[in-house]
Amino acid sequence: xxxxxxRIIIVDNHTILRAGLKLLINAEADMEVVGExxxxxxxxxxxxxxxPDVAIMDITMPGTNGIEAIEQVLKASxxxxxxxxxxxxxxxxxxxxxAAGAMGYIIKEAADTDLLSAIRTVHQGRMFVDKSLSTIxxxxxxxxxxxxxxxxxxxxxxxxxxxxxxxxxxxRGFTNKEIADKIHVSIKSVESYRQRLGLKLGLxxxxxxxxYAFGAGLLTPENFND
Numbered sequence: 137x138x139x140x141x142x143r144i145i146i147v148d149n150h151t152i153l154r155a156g157l158k159l160l161i162n163a164e165a166d167m168e169v170v171g172e173x174x175x176x177x178x179x180x181x182x183x184x185x186x187x188p189d190v191a192i193m194d195i196t197m198p199g200t201n202g203i204e205a206i207e208q209v210l211k212a213s214x215x216x217x218x219x220x221x222x223x224x225x226x227x228x229x230x231x232x233x234x235a236a237g238a239m240g241y242i243i244k245e246a247a248d249t250d251l252l253s254a255i256r257t258v259h260q261g262r263m264f265v266d267k268s269l270s271t272i273x274x275x276x277x278x279x280x281x282x283x284x285x286x287x288x289x290x291x292x293x294x295x296x297x298x299x300x301x302x303x304x305x306x307x308r309g310f311t312n313k314e315i316a317d318k319i320h321v322s323i324k325s326v327e328s329y330r331q332r333l334g335l336k337l338g339l340x341x342x343x344x345x346x347x348y349a350f351g352a353g354l355l356t357p358e359n360f361n362d
Contacts, residue, residue: 141165141166142166142167142168142190142256142259143168143188144168144169144188144189145169145170145173145183145186147172147173147179147182147197148174148192148193148221149194157169161255164252166256167252167255170186170188171185175197175199175205176201176202176204176209177200179205179209180212183212183213187215188216189216189217189259191216191217191219192219193205193209193218193220194221194222196224206218206236206237206238207237210237217259218233218237218239218240218258219238219239219240219242220233220238220241221244222241222243223244225268227269230265236343239261240254240265241264241266241269242265243269261311262309262310295336300354301319302326302333303333303337303348303349304349306342307345307346307349307350307354309346312330
């Protein structure tokens with residue numbers, strides 16, 4: 137039985153770029169473009185209609201706040217993963233989009249093979265940051281102290297080693313099953329650790345875990361995009 141294809145929508149206001157991406161993606165045996173949009177409003181509507189696996193989105197489109205568009209797309213379809221494809225190499229944009237819930241960030245100048253790899257990685261529920269930015273981003277984040285002293289002390293003093301491992305893996309985008317396989321426990325155990333983390337740290341969504349891990353310096357260049 138053939139594996140189902142990764143269903144993708146492309147959100148960008150440049151017609152030629154969308155056409156080129158569509159040709160590239162549809163040439164892959166495991167991918168297909170199921171929709172297009174030119175701005176955030178259209179993106180939310182299209183995502184609501186087709187529930188794609190991945191939304192490839194620019195963040196600078198006419199009349200659109202890219203960060204708000206990401207958040208609205210994710211509300212429209214909880215199963216959709218957002219991959220930002222942009223010209224911006226400013227780390228502020230990277231941090232903002234990941235905090236908004238995007239699972240990936242790649243520069244338009246990247247190689248086509250990198251984009252295809254990013255799509256597959258994000259579809260698997262793992263984070264992807266353009267290789268030209270990932271090390272710079274994580275070094276920048278881990279050089280900064282946690283946002284508050286509670287965050288730092290909680291990480292060091294109130295989490296068990298296993299809770300720490302689960303937190304980092306959740307922040308990196310692994311599913312409960314993948315985490316269970318990695319740390320050799322049951323899925324129910326991972327769910328219990330996740331509930332405990334939620335109670336201890338006040339975290340609920342995957343974006344919450346990612347933001348917390350960034351702020352507490354728990355992600356490194358070696359474990360972020362691995």
